[in-house]
Amino acid sequence: MSDKNWQGITRRDFVIKGTVATAGLAAASVLVPAQFAIGAQAKVKVGILLPYTGTYAKLGTNIRDAMMLRFAEDGNMLGGRPIEFVDIDSEAKPAKAQQLTNKLIKKENVDFLVGPVHSVVGMAMVKTARGDGPITVIPNAGANQLTGVLCAPNIFRTSFSSYQMGYPGGPAMVEDGHKRVVLMYWNYGFGKQVAAAFKESFLPAGGTIVKEIPTPFPKVDFQAYLTELAALKPDAVYTFYAGGGAVKFVKDFAAAGLKDSIKLYGAGFLTEGLGAAQGDAAEGVRTILHYADTLDNPANQRFRKAFKKTTGTNADVYAVQGYDAGELILRGMNAVKGDTGARAEMIHAMETAEIDSPRGKLRFSKSHNPIHDVYLREVVKGENRVVRVAAKAQDDPAEGCSM
Amino acid sequence: MELSFYLVQLLNAVQYGFLLFLVASGLTLLFGIMGIINLAHGSFYMLGSYLAYWLTGVTGNLWLGILLGLPITLMVGYLVERFAISFLYKRDHLYQVLLTFALILIFNELQQILWGSDVHSVAIPSLLAGSFQLTENQSYPVYRLFISAACIAIACGMYWVIQKTRLGMTIRAGASNREMVQALGINVNRLFAFVFSLGVALAGFAGMLAAPVDSVYPGMGENVLIISFVVVVIGGTGSIKGAFVGAMLIGLVSTFGKVLVPEMASVMVYALMAVILLWRPQGLFGRAA
Numbered sequence: 001m002s003d004k005n006w007q008g009i010t011r012r013d014f015v016i017k018g019t020v021a022t023a024g025l026a027a028a029s030v031l032v033p034a035q036f037a038i039g040a041q042a043k044v045k046v047g048i049l050l051p052y053t054g055t056y057a058k059l060g061t062n063i064r065d066a067m068m069l070r071f072a073e074d075g076n077m078l079g080g081r082p083i084e085f086v087d088i089d090s091e092a093k094p095a096k097a098q099q100l101t102n103k104l105i106k107k108e109n110v111d112f113l114v115g116p117v118h119s120v121v122g123m124a125m126v127k128t129a130r131g132d133g134p135i136t137v138i139p140n141a142g143a144n145q146l147t148g149v150l151c152a153p154n155i156f157r158t159s160f161s162s163y164q165m166g167y168p169g170g171p172a173m174v175e176d177g178h179k180r181v182v183l184m185y186w187n188y189g190f191g192k193q194v195a196a197a198f199k200e201s202f203l204p205a206g207g208t209i210v211k212e213i214p215t216p217f218p219k220v221d222f223q224a225y226l227t228e229l230a231a232l233k234p235d236a237v238y239t240f241y242a243g244g245g246a247v248k249f250v251k252d253f254a255a256a257g258l259k260d261s262i263k264l265y266g267a268g269f270l271t272e273g274l275g276a277a278q279g280d281a282a283e284g285v286r287t288i289l290h291y292a293d294t295l296d297n298p299a300n301q302r303f304r305k306a307f308k309k310t311t312g313t314n315a316d317v318y319a320v321q322g323y324d325a326g327e328l329i330l331r332g333m334n335a336v337k338g339d340t341g342a343r344a345e346m347i348h349a350m351e352t353a354e355i356d357s358p359r360g361k362l363r364f365s366k367s368h369n370p371i372h373d374v375y376l377r378e379v380v381k382g383e384n385r386v387v388r389v390a391a392k393a394q395d396d397p398a399e400g401c402s403m
Numbered sequence: 404m405e406l407s408f409y410l411v412q413l414l415n416a417v418q419y420g421f422l423l424f425l426v427a428s429g430l431t432l433l434f435g436i437m438g439i440i441n442l443a444h445g446s447f448y449m450l451g452s453y454l455a456y457w458l459t460g461v462t463g464n465l466w467l468g469i470l471l472g473l474p475i476t477l478m479v480g481y482l483v484e485r486f487a488i489s490f491l492y493k494r495d496h497l498y499q500v501l502l503t504f505a506l507i508l509i510f511n512e513l514q515q516i517l518w519g520s521d522v523h524s525v526a527i528p529s530l531l532a533g534s535f536q537l538t539e540n541q542s543y544p545v546y547r548l549f550i551s552a553a554c555i556a557i558a559c560g561m562y563w564v565i566q567k568t569r570l571g572m573t574i575r576a577g578a579s580n581r582e583m584v585q586a587l588g589i590n591v592n593r594l595f596a597f598v599f600s601l602g603v604a605l606a607g608f609a610g611m612l613a614a615p616v617d618s619v620y621p622g623m624g625e626n627v628l629i630i631s632f633v634v635v636v637i638g639g640t641g642s643i644k645g646a647f648v649g650a651m652l653i654g655l656v657s658t659f660g661k662v663l664v665p666e667m668a669s670v671m672v673y674a675l676m677a678v679i680l681l682w683r684p685q686g687l688f689g690r691a692a
Binding site: 052053054055057058060061187213214215216218219220221223224225226227228230231233243244247248251252255256257258260261262274276277278279313 | 405408411412415416418419511512515519520521522523524526534536538540541542543544616617618619620621622623626657658659661662665668669
């Protein structure tokens with residue numbers, strides 16, 4: 001399969017099947033059972049539901065490309081079977097999520113489901129897939145509920161929960177000497193969860209929230225809030241913004257001259273993968289995330305090189321999460337030698353997997369959420385450099401999960 | 404909070420209002436004068452921003468980028484009018500909605516193919532890159548003031564062209580009685596193609612000017628589309644003056660709404676629209692139907 005084949009797949013509402021098999025072209029029929037076909041193996045169907053248009057397009061593309069890279073490294077075989085992709089643009093639209101998930105499950109009969117980026121899309125997707133649905137790997141969506149009240153044996157996540165995103169921030173800021181802090185975030189489910197987790201650790205650590213400023217999602221007019229921030233004169237501000245909003249916030253914050261008097265912190269999305277767009281405005285901004293470009297481990301160096309080579313762009317945390325999603329599926333399928341019928345065995349192999357991820361050691365909790373180190377990073381010369389480990393083996397409380 | 408705080412917020416409000424007017428002016432031209440509901444207005448804004456990003460990258464200068472970008476947006480507008488919109492003048496508005504919605508999808512896809520899905524930004528030209536101190540810890544970028552000045556210039560220019568020139572007169576006449584103007588020997592097709600191109604170029608110009616203060620990202624057009632319609636509806640369709648007043652009102656209400664009643668920030672603008680429409684269904688400066 002050439003790079004071109006799957007990089008150009010972005011048509012709206014069209015399902016494009018990336019046929020990967022080199023063997024089996026002649027005999028490949030979906031009806032052939034997994035291990036018993038003579039001469040050719042039935043393909044494993046991997047359904048992908050990621051956004052390739054809109055604000056989250058870049059995230060979706062990076063996740064897919066990195067996952068494909070991981071599969072390609074093993075010859076595009078899962079437990080000895082070739083892979084067939086069914087790739088759908090989720091457009092990050094919650095209203096379409098259930099219908100598209102159903103299409104993948106009922107019409108396409110996929111064996112694995114990978115997606116999405118957007119938490120609300122994730123809620124609809126997991127509600128549809130949990131239980132009897134295909135083995136589902138979430139490579140980004142962070143809503144706590146996905147591995148909380150909605151947890152299920154067939155649902156895995158390789159990214160993070162919003163709790164894990166916000167919680168390590170509190171002690172990290174206090175340790176940096178910032179105790180009077182303003183909290184600013186996009187006022188929707190995920191933003192609120194991150195802010196709540198931040199407060200949960202920040203207040204007991206001795207910090208004070210000067211003011212909490214939730215701003216309308218996904219609006220990017222920050223000028224009025226920045227004036228308010230200037231008037232409040234806190235030591236620092238902790239924020240949650242992502243994508244275009246993050247670029248605008250960091251630039252507006254710098255343009256308002258606030259960088260000298262107020263230290264800017266945020267959940268890692270604030271600067272992740274946005275270096276080129278933010279430029280000098282991001283210098284010195286500190287963020288908290290389970291990945292950093294400069295992480296000094298062999299897996300990361302190897303991955304960054306390979307990703308750059310196949311896609312021409314630099315890897316970021318989203319790519320890492322996609323790469324690990326690919327790894328997790330490989331672990332499951334290799335453990336059962338491609339027999340998708342051996343579901344319990346496959347799930348067991350996946351939940352006990354210990355992965356040498358580019359982010360460092362990656363394990364999974366009882367609720368199938370990642371346990372990983374979380375880093376405090378600072379932008380230096382356009383790069384997110386590790387300052388220190390903010391939390392070792394950060395887990396998630398998995399509230400409401402009875403698994 | 405001290406008085407200076409409110410003065411700075413007032414500045415923010417007016418500046419935001421100018422930006423809104425800049426974005427909405429092209430829409431009111433098409434919607435009000437030509438009677439076209441152009442849902443793709445946001446896409447033309449996005450096109451402008453991406454052109455500014457691309458051409459500034461190529462030429463190394465925003466002004467050159469705008470100079471090269473404007474003819475491109477004019478041309479895009481002309482082609483869209485000739486090959487799509489012109490077939491629908493006599494049809495119901497719903498056809499225009501359908502067509503221009505399709506244009507949104509097409510332009511989003513083109514953006515994806517041409518420029519990819521990264522978030523980009525455009526550097527502020529060095530001449531205007533400075534800022535001045537407002538309060539003890541907040542400063543204000545000069546470029547934002549420049550945008551305001553550009554908006555005033557455009558507002559005056561549009562008002563002058565439409566109200567005071569022969570061209571403006573034919574545009575207004577063509578909008579209210581197409582057949583009569585045609586009978587008088589004026590080529591209405593060419594006229595409308597020109598006005599549509601102008602509307603698209605205005606949206607594109609807004610996108611180009613705003614590119615350095617905004618970020619350039621996929622889906623940015625949809626963000627400005629709705630608020631532009633709110634401006635036009637509040638001001639009254641077809642009224643440049645109305646769009647200006649509407650934009651200022653929204654700037655004020657939205658900015659002070661955020662500060663004074665933060666919980667209601669996202670609904671303030673729509674509440675304002677509802678109140679105005681209850682009071683004057685045709686909008687502030689619209690002609691009663």
